Amino acid sequence: MTLSPSDIASHPQFAAALGAYAGKLRGQFDQSPRLSRMLASHQRWLLSQAAFALQLEYDPTQPGSGLTTTNLREIITSNNAASRNTVLNFLDQLLSYKFVRIVGDPNRRPKRYEATELPTHAMYQWLVTNLELLDHLDGGNRAETLAAQPDLFRLIQPQIARHACLNPSWLEPPPRVALFLWTEAGGLVMDELVRRAMEHAPDGDGYNIGRIDARVMAEHFMISRTHLQRLFRRAVETGCLYWPNGDRNHCILKRDFLEEYCGWQAIKFAIVDFAYERICGPVRLGKSDPRLGAVGGF
Structure with a gap:
């Protein structure tokens, strides 16, 4: 049974787990x-998940x-997550930074790409981190199972991407969440706010996350200070x-905004859990489901 x-x-532990995440x-x-x-x-997240799924789904028998x-x-x-030109620019950037490479004949159309070692490791670690959070909530051993059988990654990640790109509630964040997530590097800023909030107990209508030094944060995340200050003004x-x-x-991070963000993130974690269960079957508290043997021996 999936979450x-x-x-x-x-x-009751989700917000704290999200802070650790x-x-x-x-x-x-x-x-x-x-x-x-x-x-x-969020747009780049969708692009990267979909791109990685396509790579893992490559079948040499299917032209x-x-x-x-x-x-x-x-x-x-197909879901209006990005334009045609955005897709082209995304792949061009990945290629220029050597995060993907062209495989096969570079003059052949269509060109086929594959991720290089760094983004492959990063995507695997992202999945591990998501499974660890789910395990923290229900005492499961998803991350342990993946560590024991890392090839499961090749089956689980495409399931996550396909379902994430079809779920309208995940595709379109609530307006206040979208304020951060649809902007350049907004996911990094949001993660930092949540991390800092979970270091303190709520006080009144929010969490006192201390001083935000826009200059230091902008430099660390390699974004424009003006862009970051504009983002915070709109957030206020x-x-x-x-x-x-x-x-x-x-700075006070409003409690209702954090709850809104947690509710949206819960959609993603439910997708991850569904994808894991679809491949591995329910693995709870060290108990393996008989169906595991029916899925490619996993």
């Missing part, structure tokens, strides 16, 4: 900032399969956060 978004969002993502950013920076918006511009465009533009205008009495040493 539903409401199961996850209502779990955000801290782990921050650590992964520090390991490969250029890659993380490139993918730190035209795998990660190609045409295949990625078909997934992404829409009730995401505020500075009480103009005191810049004490």
Whole structure:
């Protein structure tokens, strides 16, 4: 039995687990900032998940399969997540930074791409981190199972991508969440706010996350300080956060905004859980389901 978004969002440990999750993502950013920076918006997240799924689904017996511009465009533009030109620019950027390479004859059309070692490792670690959070909520051993059989990654990740790109509630974040997630590097900023919030107990209508130094944060996340300050102004205008009495040493992240963000993130974690269960069957508290033997021996 899989966890539903409401199961996850209502779990008393979910917000704290999400804070720890955000801290782990921050650590992964520090390991490969250029890659993380490139993918730190919801649109780029969708593009990267879909691209990786296409690569893993490549079948040499099926002409035209795998990660190609045409295949990625078909997934992404069908749900209006991005335009055709955005897809082209995305692949061009990945290629220029050597996050993907062309495989086969470079003059052949359509060109087929595959991820290089760094983004492959990063995507695997992203899945591990998501499974660890789910395990924390229900005592499962998903991450342990993946560590024992890492090839499961090749089956689970495409399931996540396909379902994420079809779920309208995940595709379109609530307006206040979208304020961050649809903007450049907004995912990095949101992770930092959640991480800091979970270091403190809520006080009144929010969490005192201390002083936000826009210059330091902008430099660390490699974004424009002006862009970041504009983002925070809009966040104040829409009730995401505020500075009480103009005191810049004490930024308050609103409790209802964090709950809204947690509810949206719960949709993603439910998708991850569904994908895992579809491949592996329910693995709870060390108990393996008989169906495991029916899925490619996993």
